[in-house]
Amino acid sequence: MNLSQLDTSVFIVYVIGLLLVAAWVSRTEKGHQRDTSDYFLAGKALPWWAIGASLIAANISAEQIIGMSGSGYAIGLAIASYEWLAAITLLVVGKYFLPIFLAKGIYTMPQFLEQRFDSRVRTVMAVFWLGVYVLVNLTSILWLGGLAIESVAGVDMFFGMVFLALFSVAYSLYGGLKAVALTDIIQVTLLVVGGLILSYLALDAVSDGNGMLAGFVTLTERVPEKFDMILSPDNPHYASLPGLSVLLGGMWVMHFSYWGFNQYIIQRALGAKDLNEARKGIVFAAYLKVFLPIIVVLPGLAAAVLYPSLSASDQAYPEMMKLMPTGLKGLIFAALVAAIVSSLASMCNSISTIFTMDIYTHLAPNRSQRHYVNMGRMVSLSALGIAMVVAQPLLGQFDQAFQYIQEFTGFFTPGIVAIFLLGLFYKKANGNGALTAAVGSAVLSFALKILWPELPFIDRVGLVFLACLGLGLLVSHMGKGDGEAKAIHLQDIHFASKPSFNFAALGVVIILAALYATWW
Known part of the structure; x- marks a missing residue:
C-alpha cells in the first residue's frame, strides 16, 4: 500500500505543524537558563490535560496499535483486558503511590530506591532500566515503527527508522519533557480522531453500508466467540x-x-x-484507557469478518487502513506515526533522565545545570544511535517483535513490583531484601520457563512475584531492622483525595464492571 499525493501532503502538514508547536512550547523567557528540573520534569508545572495525554501517547506505539488489532483479530475482545485493567491500575497509582513519590521530590525511580534503600539498589536498577530501555523498548519502537511505515507507505524500513529517529529528535531534544508532554495532546487527539474514523468505516463495511451500530451487531452475530472476555481452558489462546x-x-x-x-x-x-493536578491527569488517562479498545481492538474484530483468511494477524490493521479514502488515509498514517514518535521521544527523555541524574551526576558532581542538560541531550542522541545499530541483530530473528519485549521484561517485572511494594509499605525492608527480590525474579522466571514451559506467561509472572515478595520479606526480616531508618512513615503522607477524583474513579469502575458483566 502506498500513499497518494494528497495523503502525503496531509502527512507533511502534520509533521511541520508539530515541529512548529514544539518550538513554540519549548521557548524560554529571556535571561532564563534551562535547568535539570525544566528539562527532565518540565519545571514541575505540567497541567492535568498534558499529563493524561502524555501518559497515553507514551504508552501507545506501533506495537500497541498494530499488535492489539492483530490480537483482536486472533483472540477477540479479551485482549482489551490489557487496556481496561490498566485503567484501574492508574487509579491505584494516583491514590496510593503518587503521594509518596511527589512528597519525596524525586526525579527518577532509582533515586527513590536510594532514598528508601541504599546506593547499591539505585545503581543496579538504574543500569538495568537503561539496558532495558535502550536494547528492548527503544529498539522495538524503532523496529516496529519502521515495519509499520514500510507496510503502509511503501518506504524502505531502514529509511523509515531514520525518519522516525530524526523526527522525534527534532521536536523533543531541545525542549525536553515539556516539549514532549505539551505536544502529546496533539498526538493523542490525532490518534483518537483517526482511530475513530477507521473504526467507523470498518463497522460500516461489516454492515454493508448500514452504519456503525448495525456493523457492531453484525460482529457479535458473525463472530460471537470473539466477544468472550474470560477465555476457557479449551480456547486455543488460553495460554x-x-x-x-x-x-x-x-x-x-x-x-x-x-x-x-x-x-x-x-x-x-x-x-x-x-x-491534585497529577491525579486529574491520571483520571483523564484512565478514561482514555477505557476508550482505547474502540481504536486498537475493534479494527481487528472487524477484520476477522471482512478478511478471515489473513496469513498473519498483525496484517489486520494495515489491511483495514485500505478502507480509508484518499486524504483520510494520510490522516490515519499521521496518527500512526504520531504514536510512534511520541513513544520514541518519551523513551529518550527517560533514558537521558536516568543516566544523567542517577549515574552521571555521581561521576561528575558539582557541574553546572546547563552541563547536565546538555549531557541529557547527548545521551538521547546516543541511545537512538545504539538502537538503530542493534535493531536488526536483536529483533530480525523474531516473527513477532512484541514477543521479544514480553519475554525479556517478564523475567524482571515481578522483582521490580516486589521491591517497590516492600519499600513503600514495609518498614523493615532493606537493601539486601530488595536485591534478593531482583535477583530472585530473574532466576525463578528462567527456571519456571525451562522446567514448566506449559505454564501461561501471566501465571508465571504472578507466581514469581509472590516468591520474590516472600524472599524480600525473609531477607529483610533477617536484617534485624536495619531498613527502618529509611522507612517511609505513611502517617506523614497525604493520601486523601478530592471528591472529584473519587467520583471519577468510581465512574471508571462502574463502566468496566458493566463491560465485563456484558461480555463475561
Missing part, C-alpha cells in the same frame, strides 16, 4: 490470556510495574504542578 488469572493474577503485576514504577511512564506525573 496468552489464562481465564480468571487475567483478573486475579499476574496481569496486575505487569500493570503495576509499567504504570506505577516505570520511569518512562511515571515521569509525566512527577512533572505535575501538584498532587
Whole structure:
C-alpha cells in the first residue's frame, strides 16, 4: 500500500505543524537558563490535560496499535483486558503511590530506591532500566515503527527508522519533557480522531453500508466467540490470556510495574504542578484507557469478518487502513506515526533522565545545570544511535517483535513490583531484601520457563512475584531492622483525595464492571 499525493501532503502538514508547536512550547523567557528540573520534569508545572495525554501517547506505539488489532483479530475482545485493567491500575497509582513519590521530590525511580534503600539498589536498577530501555523498548519502537511505515507507505524500513529517529529528535531534544508532554495532546487527539474514523468505516463495511451500530451487531452475530472476555481452558489462546488469572493474577503485576514504577511512564506525573493536578491527569488517562479498545481492538474484530483468511494477524490493521479514502488515509498514517514518535521521544527523555541524574551526576558532581542538560541531550542522541545499530541483530530473528519485549521484561517485572511494594509499605525492608527480590525474579522466571514451559506467561509472572515478595520479606526480616531508618512513615503522607477524583474513579469502575458483566 502506498500513499497518494494528497495523503502525503496531509502527512507533511502534520509533521511541520508539530515541529512548529514544539518550538513554540519549548521557548524560554529571556535571561532564563534551562535547568535539570525544566528539562527532565518540565519545571514541575505540567497541567492535568498534558499529563493524561502524555501518559497515553507514551504508552501507545506501533506495537500497541498494530499488535492489539492483530490480537483482536486472533483472540477477540479479551485482549482489551490489557487496556481496561490498566485503567484501574492508574487509579491505584494516583491514590496510593503518587503521594509518596511527589512528597519525596524525586526525579527518577532509582533515586527513590536510594532514598528508601541504599546506593547499591539505585545503581543496579538504574543500569538495568537503561539496558532495558535502550536494547528492548527503544529498539522495538524503532523496529516496529519502521515495519509499520514500510507496510503502509511503501518506504524502505531502514529509511523509515531514520525518519522516525530524526523526527522525534527534532521536536523533543531541545525542549525536553515539556516539549514532549505539551505536544502529546496533539498526538493523542490525532490518534483518537483517526482511530475513530477507521473504526467507523470498518463497522460500516461489516454492515454493508448500514452504519456503525448495525456493523457492531453484525460482529457479535458473525463472530460471537470473539466477544468472550474470560477465555476457557479449551480456547486455543488460553495460554496468552489464562481465564480468571487475567483478573486475579499476574496481569496486575505487569500493570503495576509499567504504570506505577516505570520511569518512562511515571515521569509525566512527577512533572505535575501538584498532587491534585497529577491525579486529574491520571483520571483523564484512565478514561482514555477505557476508550482505547474502540481504536486498537475493534479494527481487528472487524477484520476477522471482512478478511478471515489473513496469513498473519498483525496484517489486520494495515489491511483495514485500505478502507480509508484518499486524504483520510494520510490522516490515519499521521496518527500512526504520531504514536510512534511520541513513544520514541518519551523513551529518550527517560533514558537521558536516568543516566544523567542517577549515574552521571555521581561521576561528575558539582557541574553546572546547563552541563547536565546538555549531557541529557547527548545521551538521547546516543541511545537512538545504539538502537538503530542493534535493531536488526536483536529483533530480525523474531516473527513477532512484541514477543521479544514480553519475554525479556517478564523475567524482571515481578522483582521490580516486589521491591517497590516492600519499600513503600514495609518498614523493615532493606537493601539486601530488595536485591534478593531482583535477583530472585530473574532466576525463578528462567527456571519456571525451562522446567514448566506449559505454564501461561501471566501465571508465571504472578507466581514469581509472590516468591520474590516472600524472599524480600525473609531477607529483610533477617536484617534485624536495619531498613527502618529509611522507612517511609505513611502517617506523614497525604493520601486523601478530592471528591472529584473519587467520583471519577468510581465512574471508571462502574463502566468496566458493566463491560465485563456484558461480555463475561
